[in-house]
Amino acid sequence: MQRSEKILDLLAIHRTMSIHQLKEELFCSTSSLRRDLIDLEATGSIRRIRGGATLVSGTNFDYSSQFRNNLQVKEKEHISDIARDFVTNGMSLFLDSSSTVIKLCPYLDQLRNITVATNGLHTSLLLGNSTHINTFITGGQLLNRSATLLGEEATDWIAHMKADLAFISCRGVDADGIYDADIRQAKIKQAMLMNAKKTILLVDNTKIGTHFFHRICTFSQLHAIVTDQEPSETLKQAIENQGCLLLY
Template sequence: MFKDVIYLKKEDRISYLLDILSSNPSIHIHKLQQLIDSSVSTLRRDLIELETNGIIKRSFGLVTLLRKDNIEYTASFRSTQHPNEKRKICRLASDLIFDNDSVFIDSSTTNKYIIQNLTDREKVNVITNNIYIAMQGHNQKNIRVFLAGGFLRPYSETVLGSEALEYLSQFHPRLSLISCSSINENGVFMADIRQTHCKKK
């Protein structure tokens, strides 16, 4: 049983909920409350957020998991997951970017923290297919942004499609910062095949 979830940070409570739902894809809300030992109001708020992001469905007291591990969650939801770890990764990754450098930063909620670590660099060219990263770069005088055009995927802040692939193929940056959904002994995986095509470019 998961105890004292009500006192955990929001991202940790959500992770507990998803762990339980992965093992119990359809569970009554009262049972769920017992398992996590959370207040009704806290549980309701967390479930509303998950439902808004299309991850679960609530109906007649049942909570049903809709989104599996091989389906990509929305950018807004993924941004709430492990932000401190993502910031640390980006601080380390930013050391690989130099003055007058050229770098491709792909679309992910981890890479969104890269730009803020480049304030002391001179004239960095950033190529991306992520509108959030592009706007961050636009707001820094030392960053020149090249944003791919194409289909703006709903809820992901990501530009995809043949137009995006054609645009990205023009560039040959010194460095590419690429994210993925998972890694194991069989290789690197993404939830969306369209994302994979852009990363290969």
């Protein structure tokens, strides 16, 4: 992983860090760090402040796959343990490239005659080790840092398939629906949703109560939402009023 990517991941956790703190984490010189911060500020991802840097509020960049895979691990395992009950032998599935949905892979290996289509490189590699799963991976552009295939090629490929279930995640959930930070991510999840009989959203508590620029769908378009904590009463009512199951 490049140093600039590590800086973004550190700031995603701490929001604001001093030059001294960043140097200790990255084992680099002050001059090298300052050059990286200048480059990152030019992209709009961070803002340099006196003696350090801070992550721009509401920034829409995608965290690296390595960073995402190490977040909320127990919560994601709890979610996948609930979600596994939706899948039975002989089903066809869409799986997005999220670090939450990938936790389903060990459970799928216990089933028979499962067909999976995914835009996640890590997901396809995990499933490729199973003799019980037929795995297909989309084409498209490889998104830097996230091991994800996106773009028109990926969404068009999904649009020509039909699945029993789609398992997707997102970057934010509020009373008006679910969101992603990247329009390309939103579009492929919409393609999966439109071409599956039912769609299950897997989302941990850190995404609840937040929104991003690109809305994927409303709750009425989902069969169920699986999370790890009970949401607020307002959000529960919004979900249930639109006929969507809520499990936690």
